[in-house]
Amino acid sequence: MSIGIGAFFLSILILTLLREIKGVSAWLKTHFPLLMQFIPTWSFFAPIPNMLDYHLYYRGVKKNGEMSAWQEWTYLPEKRPWFACVWNPSKRFSKGFLDIAHDLLRFSNQFDNPLHICSSLPYLHLLNFLSAFVQDTDLEKIQFTILTESRLQAPQIAFVSEVHPLRRNR
Amino acid sequence: MNFFSWFATVEHAYQATGLLLAIGLWIAALEDLHTFPVFQGEGLLSWKISRLIGKSYCQGTRAKIIHFWLNDLSLKIGVWMRIFGSMALFVLSALNLHSPLLLILLFLGTLQMYMRSPYSLDGAHQMHLIVLLGTSLGTLFGSFPWVKELCLGFIAAQLTCSYAISGITKLCSPVWVKSSAVYAVFSTQIYGHAGVYQWLTRYPSLARLSCWSVMLFEALFPLAFFVPPLGGVGFLAAGLGFHLANALFMGLNDFLFAFIAAYPSVIYFLMKWGSS
Numbered sequence: 022m023s024i025g026i027g028a029f030f031l032s033i034l035i036l037t038l039l040r041e042i043k044g045v046s047a048w049l050k051t052h053f054p055l056l057m058q059f060i061p062t063w064s065f066f067a068p069i070p071n072m073l074d075y076h077l078y079y080r081g082v083k084k085n086g087e088m089s090a091w092q093e094w095t096y097l098p099e100k101r102p103w104f105a106c107v108w109n110p111s112k113r114f115s116k117g118f119l120d121i122a123h124d125l126l127r128f129s130n131q132f133d134n135p136l137h138i139c140s141s142l143p144y145l146h147l148l149n150f151l152s153a154f155v156q157d158t159d160l161e162k163i164q165f166t167i168l169t170e171s172r173l174q175a176p177q178i179a180f181v182s183e184v185h186p187l188r189r190n191r
Numbered sequence: 192m193n194f195f196s197w198f199a200t201v202e203h204a205y206q207a208t209g210l211l212l213a214i215g216l217w218i219a220a221l222e223d224l225h226t227f228p229v230f231q232g233e234g235l236l237s238w239k240i241s242r243l244i245g246k247s248y249c250q251g252t253r254a255k256i257i258h259f260w261l262n263d264l265s266l267k268i269g270v271w272m273r274i275f276g277s278m279a280l281f282v283l284s285a286l287n288l289h290s291p292l293l294l295i296l297l298f299l300g301t302l303q304m305y306m307r308s309p310y311s312l313d314g315a316h317q318m319h320l321i322v323l324l325g326t327s328l329g330t331l332f333g334s335f336p337w338v339k340e341l342c343l344g345f346i347a348a349q350l351t352c353s354y355a356i357s358g359i360t361k362l363c364s365p366v367w368v369k370s371s372a373v374y375a376v377f378s379t380q381i382y383g384h385a386g387v388y389q390w391l392t393r394y395p396s397l398a399r400l401s402c403w404s405v406m407l408f409e410a411l412f413p414l415a416f417f418v419p420p421l422g423g424v425g426f427l428a429a430g431l432g433f434h435l436a437n438a439l440f441m442g443l444n445d446f447l448f449a450f451i452a453a454y455p456s457v458i459y460f461l462m463k464w465g466s467s
Contacts, residue, residue, distance in 0.1 A: 022332055022335040022338065023335050023336055023337045023338050023341060026328055026332060026338055026341055026342070027337075027341055030341065030342075030344075030345040030348075033345075033349075034345070034348055034349070034352065037349065037352050037356075038352065038356075041356050041360070054245075055247075058306075061314075061317040061318075061320075061321065061349065061353070062317070063314065063317075063352055063353040063354075063356040063357050064356055064357055064360040065313070065314045065357055066357070066361070066372070066376070067357055067360035067361040067364055067367065068360050068361065068363060068364035068366070068367070069364060069366055070366070070367075070372050070375065070376050071376065071379065071381070071382065072366075072372075072375035072376060072378070072379065073379060074379045074380045074381055097380045097381060099380075100385070101384075101442050105438075105442045105444060106435075106438040106439045106442070106444055106447075107218065107438070107444055108218065108221075108222070108444065109222070109442045109444045109445075110221075110222040110225040110226045111226075112222075112442060112444075112445075113222065113223070113226040113229050113236075113311055114226065114229060114235065115381050116310075116311045116312075116313060117229060117235050117236050117308075117310050117311035118235060119381060120309070120310035120311060120312075121235070121310055124310070142240065142241070142243060142244055142309075143310075145240045145243065146235060146236070146237065146240045146241075146310070147235075149233065149237055149239070149240050150233065150234065150235045150237070152233075153232075153233030154233070171375070171378040171379050171380075171383075172378035172379075172383070172388060173375065173378045174378075
């Protein structure tokens with residue numbers, strides 16, 4: 022039993038190290054996707070840390086065909102409360118959206134075909150979320166955009182979606 | 192060193208790990224409950240979208256099993272189980288009792304969140320899984336020779352890998368080596384802090400110092416096992432300070448308890464090798 026457990030731990034450790042080597046990691050993820058899902062990645066905030074904030078804006082097409090103004094979905098508090106060092110549930114939204122935005126931008130850089138981008142997981146997550154979030158019954162269609170900015174960088178448009186019918190109007 | 196020599200027995204190392212792990216798991220589970228709408232049908236991390244990730248999640252018998260385990264109701268049950276399970280783990284650990292079944296259930300509950308969506312997870316989730324895997328197997332097969340120590344060794348090795356990999360990757364990155372990484376991170380709202388950002392702007396040498404301190408601490412962490420025990424404990428004290436600063440100024444509260452839960456394993460080996 023001891024040898025079995027030792028071998029199991031050793032293989033996880035070896036895979037943990039191998040997954041940090043670019044070429045090997047790609048090969049392992051292609052050939053053993055399920056297994057690699059369980060191997061930890063430890064290169065957080067490296068090699069390039071996240072240096073931008075991502076903002077989600079949306080606008081709608083009204084029944085008369087007019088475009089509404091861009092509105093922001095606010096998820097980042099202006100200032101983190103002092104107790105966030107122990108209790109910080111808002112990071113579920115902020116980290117979730119950050120990961121989705123990163124993934125969507127990666128997809129849009131990788132593929133030219135809008136069909137590939139529109140059927141990607143991050144795109145569908147945002148569309149599904151906004152379709153329910155937007156309550157204005159006057160809107161028939163929706164479009165969203167992702168803006169990047171920080172205290173060092175002025176806002177820049179990073180991604181603009183297609184226009185999609187809102188589910189409730191189908 | 193008297194306080195640290197308390198960790199020199201396997202039982203005490205497991206007890207301290209259980210207590211710290213329980214606190215981290217409890218906070219994480221309560222946060223998941225508090226933000227549960229994010230996981231529901233119309234939420235940002237909705238299961239109906241997340242399950243489109245691969246064929247095995249959508250079609251066939253395997254998909255049915257996955258859906259049964261990861262749907263909204265099962266997830267909510269899992270979150271409640273983690274809340275009560277972590278409370279039970281704290282009480283049992285305080286009494287120096289170990290339940291492999293409880294640890295396995297907590298492992299499965301944490302894995303459920305991990306499998307449900309590739310988004311919104313971080314290093315703290317991974318470390319929780321590593322510590323839960325190690326302690327589960329250690330208590331389940333603890334009667335076999337060396338297994339309990341082997342499991343502590345696995346936790347300590349993963350903690351060492353986590354710091355060393357992160358540090359070495361940073362040392363290979365121009366953004367970190369040129370000392371602009373910390374300044375840029377603190378310029379954001381998501382992980383930044385207005386006060387710290389102002390200080391770094393006013394005193395650029397602080398940005399350089401913090402970049403190099405993080406890189407050197409992380410990359411050199413494996414040395415903790417090759418210096419006298421007091422030096423090793425010094426590395427852990429630096430790690431504690433690092434995670435406290437991250438929690439205070441970056442909002443990374445979950446890293447604090449998740450990573451500290453792996454420290455008793457390291458102290459155990461420092462004390463053991465230091466006394467032999």
